[in-house]
Amino acid sequence: MDDEKENIQRQIVLPLRKALEISFKSLRIRFWRSIITTGGVILGIAFLMSIFTTDLVNKGLIEKGSAETSTLIQEEEEESSAQQIWLVSLSLLVCVVGITNAMLMSVTERYREIGTMKCLGALDTFIWKLFLLESFFQGLVGSFIGVVVGGGFVIMASLLRYGGQVIPAFPKLQFMGYALAALVIGVVISVIGAFFPASQAAKMVPAEAMRSEM
């Protein structure tokens, strides 16, 4: 008799669209908070993009710029290249830590909400989806802003320094490629950063989640 399960069924897995809807709403309503969380991504990606763009501007000018500018840049580049790789790696690392930290905070803050959702019938996978999606969107928006800010800043600075020759010399197609790469890196990092907090949230027993006082 103890094994009689006929009056119990299995919970259905919700379509991704539902998780999308809920995470989107949650982000929109916590807009300013989300922006602050996103700050880490913006900074990291802006930095990355500024280095990419500097590289492109320099390459373009070496090839197509005036002889004077070309030699100037070649001299400068020799010393900075290794250092730049180091800086980019560091900035990406800071990015991951920042996002994990922000997501952990967001999870801790919402223990009760997660517990409640589990009481109402949310599966662990749903909680996973919710947090990963939120992070995905934050990563996307943050990276986009970062690309615009980082790329824009360097282009402006180059224009001021080298004048109009920058524009014809600039490899625009390559720039688009780098921008896309930075965008993808930002999103991937955001999702990776959310992995640990999301798993923490998903595996929590509801009773435990509800106990946390706010």
Next chain:
Amino acid sequence: MPMTQQNVVRTRDVKKVFILGKIPLEALKGINLEIKRGEYISIMGPSGSGKSTLFNMIGGLDKPSEGKVYIDEVDVAQLDAYELAWLRCRKIGYIFQTFNLIPVMTALENVTLPMVFAGMSSDDSRSKGVELLELVGLGDRVQHKPLELSGGQQQRVAVARALANDPAIVLADEPTGNLDLKTGKEIISLLRRLNKEKEVTIISATHDLKMLDVSDRIFWIRDGRVERVEERSEIKLEVGTMEGEEA
């Protein structure tokens, strides 16, 4: 087994031990109880007596250290994650002292969330959600966010949400604990009305004596044990004599 006598909740020697640092704390020391379909049960006891812990065990929100919990004669420990989620979604409705509404969602969205989890279409859940909010007297607050509602109104939303998927059991942990006297009374009579109208079993952990009037049976808990069980007839008698004394 005959339907009329079926226990909707049954526990057998349920024990729960919490390990705090190195010291084990026995919050439940062997709870045995049987609750029949349609009953209105109060679990009474002082703070720290183990009411919430028992609430969590009965609701499938936490696992006992020892003993068994049966919901509709199914051993909860035997269920996998999907079955447990289904149980929480369909069989049980939860009401908490702190309301626990999702702050970013409107009253209606809060009420329809369990229906979403149950896979109901948005049109159906919408109309049912509105219906339930009307039932608890909040027909005009459908689009309000929790923070735009009073405590009593928030708890009404929570009551409507608990009923979303027509559960067999509504579990309430100190549902009046954060409410003033009058609002608390309103919530209690609302629960009693739903218990009668919808024939839903109500199990409420509380130390609110206002609950005594409406309960069919009361389990008095002290220090992790059921101290005694009182039937409605006995309670009425007591309340009657109390009123008699006052007059």
